[in-house]
Amino acid sequence: MAASEPTILATSGGHRPGAHTMIEFDALVHHAVELSGVHGRRPRVMYVGTAIGDAEHFTARVTEAARVAGFDLTPLQLFPMPNLADIEGAVLEQDVVWVMGGSVANLLAVWRVHGLDAVFRRAWETGVVLSGVSAGSICWFQGGTTDSYGRELRPVTDALGLLPYGNGVHYDVDAGRRPLVHRLVADGTLPTTHCTDDGVGLVYRGTTLVEAVAETAGKAAYLVEREGDGAVEHRLEPRLLPRP
Template identity: 70%
Template sequence: MPADQPTILATSGGYRMGERTRIEFDALVHHAVDLSGAHGRRPRVTFVGTASGDPRWFSYEAMEAGRLAGFDVTVLDLFPMPNLDDVPAHLLEQDVVWVNGGSVANLLAVWDVHDLRPAMRDAWEAGVVLSGVSAGSICWYRGGTTDSFGPELRAVTNGLALLPYGNGVHYDSESRRRPLVHSLVGEGTLPVTHCTDDGVGLVYHGTDLVEAVSERDGKGAYVVERVGDEVREERIDPRRL
């Protein structure tokens, strides 16, 4: 059963250290599954590691985290070739697509090679919940700030644009993120930009931001926009999951 409307959960979190495994899925991943409406069976989650080059060790960690959570996790690999015969059809069968972090510039380039932009849009429109962390958050927006090109953060502006905003991830843990977001919004490189502290996610129905949620205490979400000649930032207190 897909979500009853196009849904995105864009985050700066989703994992915690495990007791028996290296990582476990934290509350944000579980919330993505809840948003999908999957019940009465094991939720189907596809893990996408393209932004980090599909490292097999992390794919294994994700599958183990899924096993502990009671999810059926499938890994979508694009290196050295797609591991699935029909990727668009597979995505449409999922409850959640979770995209891992890494280089958002490389992620988008590889997705374009395999023509996944329309496949992701089709899945979104069909009610598959699109979600992810860091690069896996920025990709759904028009763009955001990234270290894809080197240690100095730069703008990326060729996101899938399912959401017509900019996106700022790791807003509290990486000191250069906030001033660059403000600068890019002020000069018009990014539109109104939605930002998340570590552990926070933003829920969208269609293109409407409906809620901020958090798996950690004391965290925030933010809307940064240009008003006249000023850049203004509004804090949103997230609901604790």
């Protein structure tokens, strides 16, 4: 089973506190599975925790979240060495890849050492849904804003570039993100940039943005475009997803 065309769900969400577990998958993760078109069997989801150094405690929490959701989870770990003998084969067997947030700068460097930049492009082209939160969102774009280098937000401009836009995450909860996105778009550091409030995701078919979706009411997505020497922002109202 594969999505009908290359598909990315880029988000600032996807997790919530669980009733009987530390976390559960919220509506955005379930929507990534829906986008894959899988039916008649348990969905296969790969969890990639590179951006938080493959923290074992969080891998355990995600494994429990997958059990509750009814997904077959495969963690991809790169520290201290890859846990899978055939990384590309394992990735291509998935319905969905879900990338955790953390340091996008470190994530990109480690992925490139292991050739995952090329692997994920092949997976995207063959219909594996690529998705994730925060760093796991920015990675699919040209770049975005990040605290990977320290407390002061800075641009990252060497992401995988599957999508020809910038990406702004946590747009409503981190006061520094909006003004920095506007400045970076205005001066040409970032191209037109697509941004998400916490709890919002953006669905791309190929490189076309087709829909904004949300697991939290009252949130939005935004397009920030260069206009003259400045930047203009357009609000996109997302479709509210049903609570899983």
